Amino acid sequence: MCVLLATVVGFVGAGTAPARADETPSATAEPAPGGTGATGSPTPDPLLVESGVPDHGTRPPPGPVVPVIPPPGPPAVDAELPSPVPTPVPTEERSTDGVGLSTGQADLYLALVARRQTASLADTAAQASLATARAKVVSLKAEAARLALGAQEARAAVTRTQASTDDVAALLYQQGDGGLGALGTILMADPDGVLERLSTVTLLNSVATKAVNDSVTARQQLDMADFLLWSLQSDLDEARSAEKRAADSAAATSADLASLDAELTALEAVAPEVAVGIDGCPRDDVPGALRGGAESIGAERLCVMAVTQAATPQAALAIAWAFQHLGASYACGGSGRLLPFRADCSSFVSRAYHEGAGLATAGTGWAASTRDMVPWDGVTLDPHYALVIPEELLPGDLVLYDTCPRGGCPYKHVVMYLGSPDGGRTSWMIHTDSCGDVAKVEPFWGFATSGHPFLVARRVVPLPGEKVVVPERSISERTPSRSSLPFGTRAVAPTG
DSSP states (O other), rough: OOOHHHHHHHHHOOOOOOOOOSOOTTTTTTTOOTBTTTTTTTOTTTTEEEEEEEOOOOOOOOOOOOOOOOOOOOOOOOSSSSSOOOOOOOOOSSBBBBSOOOOOOOHHHHHHHHHHHHHHHHHHHHHHHHHHHHHHHHHHHHHHHHHHHHHHHHHHHHHHHHHHHHHHHHHHHTTOSGGGGGHHHHHHHHHHTTHHHHTTTOOTTHHHHHHHHHHHHHHHHHHHHHHHHHHHHHHHHHHHHHHHHHHHHHHHHHHHHHHHHHHHHHHHOOOOOBBBBSSOOOOOOTTOOOOTHHHHHHHHHHHHHHHHSSSHHHHHHHHHHHTTTTTTTEEEEGTTSSSSTTOOOOHHHHHHHHHHHTTTTEEEEOOOGGGGTTTTTOOOOOEEEEOOOGGOOOOTTTEEEESOOTTSOOOOOEEEEOTTTTTOOOEEEEEOTTOBBBBBBEEEOOOOOOSEEEEEEEEEEEOOOOOEEEOOOOOOOOOOOOSSSSEEEEEEOOOO
């Protein structure tokens, strides 16, 4: 089996003059906005806006441009490989750069994300309703306590006024009131009627009148306090029932949200358990990830050939990372494009070079878009993406296509070229491009001028002073891990 050491030695010994990649495309070497490049292909409109791909953070400012590393030489011919399968031309139904063009397609993760958003809104509303219901209960309980205190004071007032009338009755009795000695009894039975009786008595008349009025008022206030307290108790009972209903609803929405979070977490962590050799290539095929005849060659053979023929040491590492992520779900609408086993087309290739080879093509919370690679939408070309002409394309190089040449959408698509394992009879690429689909190997689309026209090819290169990693073959065969360096690698001193 070929290993990466031979590739590294080939790079060191290569002596051809490197091609130069300018940050600003020239009229002859690279397509210019609004015109036609040297290859005769349409060029991107920099005014188009890429919708559907979120801004995943601010990238570090670009550094100086680095020359392209020369190719290691032509690949060997393998006559045992199968005949080529006709290369499919991409269609408008494909999804690109985080945006699903087929509205009828949606994978499980995206559906769960949509359900979680709905559940989150429902939970927020339920929690707000619960808070409102609890606040109403608290308010009514406070009002009930205030009314209970008022009723208690009203009872005390009735007791005091009754004592006053008893005192007046005793004085009248001592005066010989001609029947008013029973004033206490009269007040208890009919406090209103005693006033008429008092009109014939001059002694203590004003005192007795006040005592009777105070007693009547106190009893009226007590009756009102008892009525308000009874009425409020009814409202409080209803508020407590509403609080319980709100609590049950909030508990249900929270449980639904937790369940969806658990499902999303499970999906985010799922990756095929395939063995990986010392060259970083998978030993097993991921079902459904090899298409158009690639399944008859096998992931290991395709990977090893691509790694051996890779454009740079970092390209070899990126290729291995890409093969280790075969079967990763497509990030529809950009949802989850930075998750361990989920990506859209641009985050797939930029993370391959970052997580696999240590280049700053991605980072914490962000990954490059095709805007950084073509470039388009007025974005400055990331100097990691050097120009390479189609005739010098090597495994690990990136090829970009216009997915909407007739207008109506601004999306671009990017694939990673894998080269030819059979001397040019077949060519392959690895990419991800459709909702409900996965990262896969397919026949290379080539440099078509119709359908989704070819835009530009890029070679990913380290920048001066950038700390990178190179292959190391001292690691025994193992299963893949989720570390930032996916297989036997080591850090080296900054370049330049």
